[in-house]
Amino acid sequence: MPELPEVETVRTSLEPVLVGRTFERVEIDDPRLTRPFEPQAVARELQGERVATVERRGKYLLVRFESGRVLLVHLRMTGSFRHMPAGEPPGPHTRAVVTLDDGSHVLYRDVRRFGTWLVVGASELDTYLAARLGDEPLARGFGPAALAARLAKRRAPLKAALLDQRTLAGLGNIYVDEALWRARLHPLRPAESLDADEVRALHRGIRAALRMGIARQGATLRDYAQPDGRRGGMQHEFKVYGREGEPCERCGTPIEKTRAGGRGTWFCPSCQPSYAARSSIASSRPSRSSRQSSV
């Protein structure tokens, strides 16, 4: 499933294609895409709209029109866009075709058909997103204190808490595992158990993992590709995700796979000790003064 870096990559390539262009003709060929609204009604609403901006919030793409209305797209599992010159055949799994006023087409494809298109008014947008999404992890104002507040009093394992879009917007299975490895935190640690240093490490780990994903233009697993058909390179940068049995690049210990938050989860059992192991290490470890004196 595309996560924040993949959706941001799609946003970056759709922006120059869409901004300033008018949706001259819109065909939507899948009732699931616009449920509970009729696809023809949604297509009619979009026709004649001129694009002001293409934005992203969490894993949502926001095509904002000059009228103030917004097309909110969630790619879910397998949704993707392709920009094609006029006259190209749409190809299989095409669920919607937007013809722009320069004659080119933007195709929306979705093999598994979990993606959604919703048109909302500017005034409804904030309420809609606020009910579903927490802080934007790469926003300038998002610091460790905000992350600490989101994790406080939550007994859920870190992995589950971070997959919850109301904690932070845009993280999914890949980037949560990568962030936890960077922060040296076990995925099953209770979210509320982190001390201030660990929250800072997690904050840094989340941002570093997401920035790496954006720099590599996302990860290409199965169907994901950018609107110009290029594939991302983040899959070559994974530290733990999908690397069961391979050595941890920090300590050489084989990466393990477990289940957390209902998802396959990869971690280094040595760099990311379990909470129980960590507590017993802490209690058996000599105190700082005795360690210093033995050096």
Ligand SMILES: [Zn+2]
């Ligand atoms: Zn390790």
